[in-house]
Amino acid sequence: MLLNFIQSVYYGADTSCLSGATDASAGGCGGSSLTMMILPLAMIVVLLVVMVIPQRRRDKQVKDMLGSLKQGDRVRTIGGIYGTISSIKDDVIILSVGPDKVKLVFARGAISQVEDAGVENTMTEEVKG
Numbered sequence: 001m002l003l004n005f006i007q008s009v010y011y012g013a014d015t016s017c018l019s020g021a022t023d024a025s026a027g028g029c030g031g032s033s034l035t036m037m038i039l040p041l042a043m044i045v046v047l048l049v050v051m052v053i054p055q056r057r058r059d060k061q062v063k064d065m066l067g068s069l070k071q072g073d074r075v076r077t078i079g080g081i082y083g084t085i086s087s088i089k090d091d092v093i094i095l096s097v098g099p100d101k102v103k104l105v106f107a108r109g110a111i112s113q114v115e116d117a118g119v120e121n122t123m124t125e126e127v128k129g
Contacts, residue, residue: 065111065113065114066108066109066111069085069088069093069108069111069114070085070088071085071086071087071088072084072085073085073114074114074115074116075095075111075112075113075114075115076111076112076113076115077095077106077110077111077112078110078111078112079110081095081097081104082097082115083095083096083097083098083104084096086103088108091107091108091109092105092106092107092108093105093106093107093108093110093111094106
């Protein structure tokens with residue numbers, strides 16, 4: 001039933017070509033050229049909408065997050081390093097990392113996300129040694 005519906009949409013209302021019947025008076029089995037162009041175009045549009053819109057939304061969220069970074073935020077870098085922002089100057093961020101507060105320099109784009117709790121404060125002496 002679904003196959004018949006799809007075939008009728010793709011080939012037009014006349015599905016006699018699908019049953020194997022060929023009739024010269026029916027005008028052949030080509031279907032309308034407009035219908036044959038609309039279906040692939042519609043599939044391309046749907047594919048673009050499904051792929052592009054969520055990616056733009058994620059890009060906007062990342063841009064907003066990077067723009068709202070401030071001193072004292074606890075963050076995670078794209079390399080998995082957790083730290084606290086010591087200072088921000090243009091596109092350069094200095095992070096204090098670990099219990100020894102080692103300072104590391106990162107580009108603003110290297111920040112993956114802002115964390116709620118500080119992971120570096122939970123380290124024990126066993127991990128350090």
